[in-house]
Amino acid sequence: MVEQSPLWSVLLLPVALGALALFAASLNAGFAAAAAGRPVVAAELAGPLREGTRLLVRQRRRTARADVLLWRLGAGGIVVAALLASAVIPFGGFAVSDMPVGVVWFNAMEVLLWVLVWMVGWGGNSAYSLVGGYRFLAQGLAYELPLMFALTAPPLAAGSLRVGEIAQAQESLWFVVWMPVAFAVYLIGLAGVTFWGPLSSPASSDVAGGALAELSGIDRLMVLAGRYLMLAAGAAFAVPMFLGGGHGPLLPPWLWSVLKTLAVLGLLVWLGWRWPRVRPERLMTPAWLVLLPAVLVQVLIVGVLALARG
Amino acid sequence: MGLIGSVRRAAFTRPHLLLLTAPGAAEVRIAVERFARRRGWPLADSPADADALVEAGVLHGEMAEVAETVWRQLPAPSIRMPLAVPAEVEPGLADLPARLASWRPETGEEPEAAPELSMADRAEDRDGLKLDVLHVPLGPLLPHWPEGLRLVTRLQGDVIQHAEAEVLGLGPDTRSFWAVEDRRAARRLDAIARLLGVAGWTAMQWRCQALRDRALADEPRDRLVGDLKAAAARIRRSRLLRSELTGLGAVAGTGDAADRLHQWLTEVVHDLRAPGGELAGSHPSAAEWLDMLPDTVVGAELTAARLIVASVDLDTAEAEQRSTTGVHHG
Numbered sequence: 097m098v099e100q101s102p103l104w105s106v107l108l109l110p111v112a113l114g115a116l117a118l119f120a121a122s123l124n125a126g127f128a129a130a131a132a133g134r135p136v137v138a139a140e141l142a143g144p145l146r147e148g149t150r151l152l153v154r155q156r157r158r159t160a161r162a163d164v165l166l167w168r169l170g171a172g173g174i175v176v177a178a179l180l181a182s183a184v185i186p187f188g189g190f191a192v193s194d195m196p197v198g199v200v201w202f203n204a205m206e207v208l209l210w211v212l213v214w215m216v217g218w219g220g221n222s223a224y225s226l227v228g229g230y231r232f233l234a235q236g237l238a239y240e241l242p243l244m245f246a247l248t249a250p251p252l253a254a255g256s257l258r259v260g261e262i263a264q265a266q267e268s269l270w271f272v273v274w275m276p277v278a279f280a281v282y283l284i285g286l287a288g289v290t291f292w293g294p295l296s297s298p299a300s301s302d303v304a305g306g307a308l309a310e311l312s313g314i315d316r317l318m319v320l321a322g323r324y325l326m327l328a329a330g331a332a333f334a335v336p337m338f339l340g341g342g343h344g345p346l347l348p349p350w351l352w353s354v355l356k357t358l359a360v361l362g363l364l365v366w367l368g369w370r371w372p373r374v375r376p377e378r379l380m381t382p383a384w385l386v387l388l389p390a391v392l393v394q395v396l397i398v399g400v401l402a403l404a405r406g
Numbered sequence: 407m408g409l410i411g412s413v414r415r416a417a418f419t420r421p422h423l424l425l426l427t428a429p430g431a432a433e434v435r436i437a438v439e440r441f442a443r444r445r446g447w448p449l450a451d452s453p454a455d456a457d458a459l460v461e462a463g464v465l466h467g468e469m470a471e472v473a474e475t476v477w478r479q480l481p482a483p484s485i486r487m488p489l490a491v492p493a494e495v496e497p498g499l500a501d502l503p504a505r506l507a508s509w510r511p512e513t514g515e516e517p518e519a520a521p522e523l524s525m526a527d528r529a530e531d532r533d534g535l536k537l538d539v540l541h542v543p544l545g546p547l548l549p550h551w552p553e554g555l556r557l558v559t560r561l562q563g564d565v566i567q568h569a570e571a572e573v574l575g576l577g578p579d580t581r582s583f584w585a586v587e588d589r590r591a592a593r594r595l596d597a598i599a600r601l602l603g604v605a606g607w608t609a610m611q612w613r614c615q616a617l618r619d620r621a622l623a624d625e626p627r628d629r630l631v632g633d634l635k636a637a638a639a640r641i642r643r644s645r646l647l648r649s650e651l652t653g654l655g656a657v658a659g660t661g662d663a664a665d666r667l668h669q670w671l672t673e674v675v676h677d678l679r680a681p682g683g684e685l686a687g688s689h690p691s692a693a694e695w696l697d698m699l700p701d702t703v704v705g706a707e708l709t710a711a712r713l714i715v716a717s718v719d720l721d722t723a724e725a726e727q728r729s730t731t732g733v734h735h736g
Binding site: 127128129131132133134140143146149150152153154155156157223224227230231294296297300301302303304305308309310311312313316369370371372373374375376377378 | 413414416417418419420443444446451452454455457479481482483540542548549550561563564602603604605606607608609610612613616644646647649650707708709710712713
């Protein structure tokens, strides 16, 4: 059973999630160095720290007639949403809050990014950043529904929306084994939420950085950090949902949770470098004609099996 | 002071560069790209993320005005760095981290108020609904964009309803870097890298840039051809890239963007094996492309328009000074 952690663990959560996010950013910097033909040395892996320092000492620039309130709420909000989302994730036997509707909570926090990223794009009052904000919404329309159905499969099998109980239900068999489609759709959705890899068009260089185009200094740091935090939270959430939570031989459960999270993060970062971007207007057709039916069939199979097992 | 100083030095060990290239100054741009790739200095997507405005080549006329406007948009601390010739690139950029770390604001200079922006108009869209219209110039300052090209567009949502193409900053001494015949393979590799950059395949973009630099450095052809074939095979194998490009910017004689990419890949391998010789297929000149571009991008979504522009290998230094227009019919 997952225990409710003591109250001080609220303070530990940002540190733990920050460390995971930093791992993902460092790994990404390592992949960038390798792709550019540079040796992957410590100075490359320290890239995110250097970049963070740089953004902290730079001027926080404003554009003409920017919607400053929405702009800054959006930038800061992404960090907050990622931290709130991670509150329900159990690391081994402990979660900051193992609430009865944990899965719904995570989904709700992840959907907050719809408005937050759009606010970042809108607030800058420039055509490119606005296009970036709307690209996020357009992609959201494509991936969100398949993602939500993918998130219903594990609770259906476990008979609970409590994340801890879902992890508990995988003691003998990981859910990824009999719900591979739901897991794959979840990873695609996570790439969409964090505008990652092939789904990075909301912040891509073809529109001068899109939603990020006008951000400088600490505002830019907040959005970039929030994006990695959300990626880390999403990877950590996949562990109790699909990968057996803290279950595993020899090592303590919390260590299994961390190792599995790092593996999912590594997979996402690696995949992000492998493919070109998908044009945002072309995402809708495969998402609704292929992913949505596939994940519905997956949920049906999970439902029948769950009934059969009684 | 010691602590602040070392923090600032650490912060600017890898400055972000914003590249603004004059038509014909591809050699300077390539030198900057090579420097940045080898040292891991990122190229900024927009002024907000740039520590230095790098002006590659001599900026004439309107390009100089563009540089002036862009320069005012860089957040502090920032350095403006004109690099007229390739030999200036290494020493100029190598100084940059130290100059940024010791940067002090210039006193007595009041920032000018930004010009008032116009509000969006409204007009009927493709489905006959009233929708906002924005006038957005694409270029000349955009990542992976032809030097000096400006596409003045009317956007509804992110669909281009009207476009005019012009080339800025052509001077009396503007010469194409690519006019030399044995640079043809490098030119194609440059175009391939640019298209892959727009398509978001960064790893392969850098790989093609490195191949381009090797082709320009007159390295022995045998090894280069081998590495090139491996990269070309990898690009051809990508079904996602092919499906992203298929049907974009179809022009009689050259096919669509996917066809042009495959044509380039074939040409590069062929050119490196036996330099010179006639090219198979149709290769419109810069003037012809400038004529065709506006009509080709009208009706396209912004992403598609960017891919179309990157798929035509437009050498702006060969263009004469004028502008062309395309309007959405129906």
